[in-house]
Amino acid sequence: MAGTARVATESTARDVPALHVVNLSKRFGGVAAVANLNLTVRRGITHCIIGPNGAGKSTFFDLVTNVQPATSGEVYFFGEPITGLPQYRRAALGIARKFQAPTLFPELTVAENLYMGKVGHLGWTSLLRRRDIPAADDQVGLMLEQLRLAGESGSRAADLSHGQQQWLEIGVALMARPRLLLLDEPTAGMSLRETAATADLLGALTGDTTTVIVEHDLSFVRRIADVITVMHRGESVAEGRPDEIAQNALVRDVYLGRKSL
Amino acid sequence: MTATVLTQIxxxxxxxxxxxxxxxxxAVIFGLLGVINLAHADLFMAGMYAVVLAQGVTGNFWFGVLAAPLIVGAIGFVVELGVVRWLRARPLDTLLATLGVGIVIREGVKLLFGAGYRQVANPLPGSIAIGPVAYPIYRLLLIAVTASILAGLAAWLYRTAPGLRLRAMLQDRETAAAYGIDPERASLVAFVVGAALxxxxxxxxxxxxxVxxxxxxxxxxxxxxxxxxxxxxxxLGLVGGxxxxxxxxxxxxxxxNPTIANAAVLVLAVVILRFRPGGLFR
Structure with a gap:
């Protein structure tokens, strides 16, 4: 009996989604940017959110990270309610976000930015006990290799190309070994070649980190997504595997304006 | 003439x-909190009275030097938690509030020590003669102590994880919060350390x-x-400045003469600002 109960508990724990939002809303005056959104992200997958401009995708990220407070609704992170927690506490729990606009520290070096991703969420007391120095950190070195930025480790982040900065930000977000990675338009402003390289990079880097990506570029989304949610006017209007979404008539009408996916 | 110039240097x-x-x-308080701390001069003055107090009680100047950063740091702790934290988003209000805090500290010192002037005995009177020039020992020590503090601070800022975090926060407080840094805690630490200095x-x-x-x-x-x-x-910019x-x-x-000197330095600062608004060393 005891054994059965234990197995049941474990399977329940495995089924707890990485992120679960219930009736989440954000209103600006009379306008609802996010309206009664219900969304579940299973752990270990890459979940893409698509939708036209103004669909509420970035606002959704703001609510998950609490850059803006939700008007109403609940947010659960691995089953724990985190609705009222401030931004820095959520980061410490393991929610990492790459913003649409670059949020690197421009005057710090590439290696220092990565190191910030590793130690930023640690408390002051644990930092005082650390003896390692940023330049000689193994995890930083490995990430520099994976990002193909090893040669730029001492350059200021501001001196990197646009594409390199975007990759560095993804690397920074991953340095904290987050339990949930949120990427806001990781290919914005990239050339076709850079976009393709980003897809490869993400596949290799994220591994089984649960990743939620907001993106416009549909060919990119189809390459990397396990699940796609389509948002429209703050609501989720469709959800499924990439092939299901591609064949969904409603999605084609509402979102794509009859353009083929 | 050369000797005089060297002494003046x-x-x-x-x-x-x-x-x-x-x-x-x-700079740290402004960089991290965006607050121009007008009470800073009175925290500096409070450090002098900490020495007056310590020297009065123990007869030892150096005990005062150890006590001053602790006492003034504690004042900073109270001021940040009690006043600055609640007004930080409003620059004009913080300006007025820190001005008020300064007045409170000044009047508090007058209550405790009286409005009259005090003299702190120089713990190291006398000079060291190097060649033809006599250098006051205490001033040399002062320069050496500051240089050591700056060297230690530089090593901490550029070689350690907490130092890196501070530099990151000085660049962008909001982004630092996205990295998991508690901005309230950082502000408190900055204010206390700034006051202690x-x-x-x-x-x-x-x-x-x-005094x-x-x-x-x-x-x-x-x-x-x-x-x-x-x-x-x-x-490095602050050292140069x-x-x-x-x-x-x-x-x-x-x-x-001293009056012309004050004016000249002010003019120099204005000229530098005209051509290098971000500071001379940017």
Whole structure:
């Protein structure tokens, strides 16, 4: 009996989604940017959110990270309610976000930015006990290799190309070994070649980190997504595997304006 | 003549050392909290009275130098938690509030110690003769102590994880919060450390001036000039700003006269700002 109960508990724990939002809303005056959104992200997958401009995708990220407070609704992170927690506490729990606009520290070096991703969420007391120095950190070195930025480790982040900065930000977000990675338009402003390289990079880097990506570029989304949610006017209007979404008539009408996916 | 110039250079560098210590606190508090702390001069003055108190009780100057950063740091702790934290989003209000805090500290000192002037005995009177020039020992020590503090601070800022975090926060407070840094905690640490540095500067300066409740004001203006000339972002900038303002003031004061020196340094700062608004060392 005891054994059965234990197995049941474990399977329940495995089924707890990485992120679960219930009736989440954000209103600006009379306008609802996010309206009664219900969304579940299973752990270990890459979940893409698509939708036209103004669909509420970035606002959704703001609510998950609490850059803006939700008007109403609940947010659960691995089953724990985190609705009222401030931004820095959520980061410490393991929610990492790459913003649409670059949020690197421009005057710090590439290696220092990565190191910030590793130690930023640690408390002051644990930092005082650390003896390692940023330049000689193994995890930083490995990430520099994976990002193909090893040669730029001492350059200021501001001196990197646009594409390199975007990759560095993804690397920074991953340095904290987050339990949930949120990427806001990781290919914005990239050339076709850079976009393709980003897809490869993400596949290799994220591994089984649960990743939620907001993106416009549909060919990119189809390459990397396990699940796609389509948002429209703050609501989720469709959800499924990439092939299901591609064949969904409603999605084609509402979102794509009859353009083929 | 050469001997006089060399002596004046030591005097200028010792003033520069004090200004750098005051400016460090101002710059960190401004950089991290966006608050211009007008109480800083009075925290500096409180450091001097910490020495007056310690010397009165124990008879030992150096005990006062140790006590000053602790006492003034504690004042900073109370001021940040009790006043600054609640007003930070409103720049004009923080300006007025810190001005008010300064008045409270000044009047508090008058209540405890009286409005009269005090003299702190120089713990190391006398000079060292190097060749034909006699250098005051205490001033040399002052320069050495400041240089060690700056070297330690530089190593901490550029070689350790907490130092890196501080540099990151100075660049962008909001982004730092996205990295998991508690901005409230960081603000408290910055304010306490800034206050403690002002207290230490006051303690070290106390044997060289007549100690009174209003002694801080003149140094506040100069320390602001150091921040303006050196820029908020860099330690090296503050050192450069300190040497230019402190050295310029002392040398011009000696060879011309103190009033012209004050004016000249002010003009210099305005000229530098005109051509390098971000500071001379950006």
């Amino acid at each position: 030591v005097n200028g560098l010792s003033l520069a050392s004090i200004l750098i210590l005051i400016a460090l606190g101002l 002002a207290g230490l500067a006051g303690a070290l300066m106390s044997p060289l001036v007549t 009174g409740p209003d002694v801080g004001i003149i140094y506040l203006a100069r320390a602001f000039m150091v921040v303006v000339v050196g820029g908020v972002g860099s330690l 300190g040497v230019i303002i402190g050295g310029g003031d002392t040398l011009a004061g000696y060879f011309l």
